[in-house]
Amino acid sequence: MASYSPPLRDMRFVYHELMGCDALTDLPGYEEFTPDLIDPILEEAGKLCADILAPLNRSGDEEGCRLENGVVYTPAGFREAYKLFREGGWTAISCDPDYGGQGLPAAVNVLVEEMICSANLSFGMYPGLSHGAYRALAAHGSEELKRVYLPRLVDGTWTGTMCLTEPHCGTDLGLLRTKAVPQEDGSHRITGTKIFISAGEHDLAENIVHLVLARLPDAPKGSGGISLFLVPKLLPDAEGDPGPRNAVQCASLEHKMGIKASSTCVLNFDEATGWLIGAPHKGLSAMFTMMNAARLAVGVQGLGLAEAAYQGSVAYARERLQGRALSSAKAHDQPADPIIVHPDIRRMLLLQRATVEGCRAMAVWVAKGLDEQERHPDPAVRAESEDFVALMTPVVKALFTDLGFESANLGMQVLGGHGYIREHGMEQHVRDTRIAQIYEGTNGVQALDLVGRKLGAHGGRYLRQFFHPVSAYVERHAGNASMAPFVGPLGKAFGRLQQATAQVAQKGLADPDEAGAAATDYLRLFGLTAMAYLWARMAETAMERAEAGDPDGFYAAKIATARFFMERMLPQSGALFSQVMAGGASMMEFDEAAF
Incomplete structure (x- = not known):
């Protein structure tokens, strides 16, 4: 049976020591x-995830959701867990205090979200969608809509959705x-x-608030004619309490590969009552507030x-x-050695470890940018942070989900045959993480966005x-011998990224297909270079902190993982560079009839 232990030590390292988020x-x-408040919050979130959510992960996957007479029932234990989650204030931690939120930094919220996803991704979908709806409504809704809906979305008594996709249109929303x-x-009337x-339908909350893209009668064709509407499952009465049922029904549940305890619905709107959010025909820009947060x-x-x-993987490899x-037997008192002694097992474990710790650092880095974008008193800093978050959003979405799927597959390989059966939970991680590369814009779409x-x-x-900042960092440490194993590889990867950027920009202007052909490889090159920058900074921070003592070996392990990343993962940048520079002729000139 899989278990989960919140990685609080590494989270504190990233938040306090690496990113300096105490300055927030x-x-x-x-x-x-302050740290005296942040650390206990992370600890309590970890307890909730480990003790309440994680034990429901496998049973929720096996039971799934069921639809009966238009009502979706979540798996056993989910309602009770959501009640505890809501009453504990976890739906409100990063929301505006004006609507009942706790107003914590996004850099804290991203760590709490990580723990929820590790413990039970299906459960996390429900509050996750609600937070996206909250952000879109807070940014674009009228004061009347915000007064009625935001406090209930914040306290979790109501949940939210985003309703974009139709049977004939997904990425191309201009066809809706x-x-x-x-x-x-x-x-x-929607x-x-x-x-x-x-x-889209469930039994966890009193009401569900659907944010729906639709066309007004005078709408121009294409994506420029889309408007955004708020359509509640239950129409609020004069006091704002749930009233009569609106004309929206769950027609069916999708039968999915993974996240089976998350209700994925077909919703029919039959002249349902809704209210415009934002300006007419500007729904896509309003929805992107939600979509970017969701990405x-x-x-x-x-x-x-x-x-x-x-x-x-680590737990299994030790046992x-x-x-x-x-080389020679290690466990002389045992009939065989634990598989963690074998080089290929250690290769896979370190690939997972370097992935996780690198992505965690990047997640907090971008979340800190969100905090500065929204809160910094200097307009110039806010604008720079907004640019940074916009640039990194497609990278985070695509890189993290690609690497997450790769990590889950590595875990299955570490476990061998036991990874392929349910007992250890690894096959569920593979199935659950696969969807993340697809929804909220496929990773190919993220690369095109970049x-x-x-x-x-x-x-x-x-x-x-x-x-x-990367260029300045490389230049600043050019003569530092202790940093050479980290800054040297970073400098080479960064040089490749600069050349690839010029190539994509130049060829893409002349032929958009050239940019499209390079996009996925370019995004991975960009992402690995960003991780290399963060791994160099992590190594530097760890070396500085270790001088004051390293009794638990945390900093030594951090430096060793940084070395592994530079020697065994970052070299991919060379192949990716070659692929980008090769251009798109080999794929675009291939005879379509030959496929």
């Missing part, structure tokens, strides 16, 4: 969030057909079908499951006895928020 107390509204007809009272709606959150799903897979070490929208935006302004 200088931002307006964050003054009280759902209609919205204005009414004399200012409301609209009619259409939405599919793949996570948490970062999905990246954290990949991180969370990579951590869970790593923990399961499983098979063969003897190639090369098509972010690279050339505002004359390359976004890129400066990454390229300048």
Whole structure:
């Protein structure tokens, strides 16, 4: 049976020591969030995840959700767990205090989200979607809508969804057909079908708030004619309490490969009552507030499951006895050595470890940017942070979920035949993490976003928020012998990334297919270079801290993992560089009839 232990020591290292997030107390509204408050919050979140959510993960997967007479029932234990989750204030930790939130930094919230995803991703989908709906409504809703809906989304008594996809349109939302007809009272009648709606119907909350993309009668064609509407499952009465049922029904549940305890619904809207959010025909920009938050959150799903897979792999590798070490027997009192002595097992474990710790550092790095974007008193700093978050969002979503799936598959390989059966939980991690590469925009779409929208935006302004600090770091440490094993490889990868960026920009302007052909490899090159920068910084921080003592060996292990990353993972940047520079002719000139 798989178990989960919150990685609090590494989380504290990243938050306090590496990223210096204690300085967030200088931002307006964050003054009280000192380490004395942050650390207990992380500890309590860890207890909730380990003791309440993780034990429901396998049973929830095996039982799944069921639909009876239009009502979706979640697996046994989920309602009680959600009640504890909500009453503990976990739905509100990063929400605005004006609506009942606790107002914690995003850099804290991302660590709590990671633990939830590690423990029980299916459960985490319900509050996760709600938080996205909260952010979109808070940014674009009218004061009246915010007054009624935000406090209930914040306290978790109501949950939220995002309703974009239709049977005939997914990524290309300009094709959607759902209609919205204005009414004399200012409301609209929403009619259409939405599919793949996570948490679209369930029994955890009093009400569900659907954010629905639809077209007004006078809407222009394409994505420029989409509006965003709030459509509650139950229509609030004069006091804001749930009233009569709205004309929205769950027609069916999707039968999925993974996240089976998350209700993925087909929703039919039959002249359901809804209210416009934001301006007419500007729904896509409003929805992107939710989608960008969701893309970062999905990246954290990949991180969370990579951590869970790593923990399961290490536990098994310590206990499983098979063969003897190639050099000489290690466990002389046992009939065989534990498999952790074998080089290939150690290779896989270190790939998982370097992935998890590198992604965690990047997640907090980007989340800190979100905090500065929203709270910093200097408009210039806010603008720079906004550029940084925009640049890194597709990288986080695609890189973390690709690596999360790879980590889960490595875990299955470590466990061998036992990884392929349910007992140890590894096969569930593989199934659960696979969807993260698909939803909220496939990873191919994230790569196109990076090369098509972010690279050339505002004359390359976004890129400066990454390229300048990395360049300065490499230059600053060029003569530091102790940092050479880390800064040397980083400098080479960064040089490749710079050349690849120029290649993609130049060829992409002349032929968009060239940019598209390079996009996925370029994003991975970008992501690995970003991780190399963070691993160099982690090694530097660990070396400095170890001088004051390292009784538990934490800093030594951090430095050793950084070395592994530089020697065994970062060399991929050379192959990726060659692939980007090769251009797209070999794929675009291939005869379509030959496929």
